[in-house]
Amino acid sequence: MKILIVEDEPELKNTVQKFLEAEHFIVEYADTYQSGLEKIISYEYDCILLDIMLPDGNGIDLLKEIKKMHKKDPVIILSAKDSVDDKVTGLEIGADDYLAKPFHLAELMARIKSVIRRNHQDGESIIKYKNISIDPDSRKVMVGSEELVLNRKEYDLLYYFVIHPEKTLQKTTLAEAIWGDYIDQADSLDFIYSQIKNLRKKLKTLHAEADFQAVYGIGYKFI
Template sequence: MKILIVEDDNDLREITTASLEKERYVVSQAPDYRTALLKIEDYDYDCILLDIMLPDGSGLDLLHELQALGKRTNVIILSAKDSLEDKVQGLDLGADDYLPKPYHLAELHARIKSLLRRNQREGERKVQYGNIEIIPDLFKVKVADKEVELNRKEYDILLYFMLRPGRLVNKSTLAESVWGDHIDQVDNFDFIYAQIKNLRKRLKEAGATAELKAVYGVGYKLITE
């Protein structure tokens, strides 16, 4: 899962980033309005943690920009401005939740998990396709009810496709979603090929009825046999 933190407080941003990365999220940062705007224009995120008071603009204006771009992204407002007016305005503009500062990281994690689960799978705690089952809260993968061991990126790739069964995903989109939005600095996607190859081998050996099919020159999609 890919999260963008829009926060001008360097210490809070770094502490929150480190905490989320321990939970195996892919995290990007924006310390100001301009950086955040560039990122939401160029990339897609599963969740945005949005401060209202930024040095060069308002987080509420970023909600307007998300609407204008037609992007339906989960947004949790994190702000010291714990006024009813800000809360109502943010929710009216499309934010999904509001957590006042200072916040406990454990509560933030719970809010993110609840929000992602509710929006992606209507509250289900399992993601299933064919005979493959993923339990995101536990980072477990099962094929035909038998647990399969995957490394972190193999797991991230599989979950990304399990949430988008049958959808063709190009290599750059996959790289940005699983490795972060600095992926445009790399020269090639050889690292993706290696991870996909290993994942396909593990699924086949486990007897999975779904497979990652390569579409030459474009990308991959998860399909059932």
Template sequence: MKILIIEDETSLLQTIEEFLKSENFLIESAQDYNAALEKAMTYDYDCILLDIMLPGGNGLDILKTLKEAHKKQPVLILSAKDSVEDKVLGLEIGADDYLAKPFHLAELLARIKSIIRRNAQDGEQLVKYKNVSLDPDSRQVTVNEKIIPLNRKEFDLFYYFILRPNKLLEKTSLVESVWGDHTDQADNLDFIYSQIKNIRKKLKEAEADMDIQAVYGVGYKLV
């Protein structure tokens, strides 16, 4: 799962980043308005942590731009401005939740997981498709209640697929969702093939009623 942290306070940014990485999230960050807006508009994230006061602009303007562009990016506002007006305005614009500084990292994690579940899974704890279930919290995938052993990257990649069954997914989207935004600088995207090959093998061995099909020259889809 990929998260964008928009926060100008370096020490807080590093603390959040290290904590969320330890919880197996893929992290990107931005510390000023322009860099944050560019990343938020260019890439897709499972959740954006958004500070209001930023060098060069206001975080709420980033939120407005995302909503006007119909970018369905779940947003959790993080701000020291704990006024009712700021909270209400952020939620009215389209933020999913609001967390005032200072906060406990455990509460931040709980809010992020709740937002991701509400937006990607319609509030359901488990993601289910055919005879396969995926639990985001325990990071387990089961077929007919038997656990499939997936490593971190395989799990993240399969999670991306199972949220979008029967949808053709381009290689670039798959790679960005699991490996980060800097993969657009790679010479090629062939390295994703081995990950998908391993997932397909494990699904087949577990007798899953699904497969990941390659669409030549474009990408893959879960069917």
């Protein structure tokens, strides 16, 4: 899961980033309206943490731009402003949630998991595809009644395919989602093939009812 923090307070940004990375999220950040807009235009995120007060603009205006672009990235507004008007305005424009500063990191995590669950998991805590089930909170994967042991990137890759079943996913999309922004500028994306090869072998060992299909010149899909 990839999070974008749009926040100009370095101390808060660093605290939140370290916390989320410890929880296995990929974290990108922007500290201005313009840099945030450029990130949002170029990449997709599983959740955007958006401050209202930015040095060169307003987070509410950035939220309006997100909606104009018809981006589906969930947005949680973070702001020292705890007024009803700000909260109502943000939610009416299309924010998924609102959290006033200062906040507890545990509450932030609960809010992030909630919006991701609504947007990627149809509100379910366990994701299932064929005989594969994933518990995102514990990062535990089961194939039938047996646990599938994966390393971090293998888990991230499988999760991404399971929430996009039977859809052709481009290599650059996979690289950005699992390894972070700008990975699409790498000289080669052959490492994705290696990861899928290892993951396919583990799935077959436990008799998974789904497998990866290469789509020539594009990427892969999980069927």
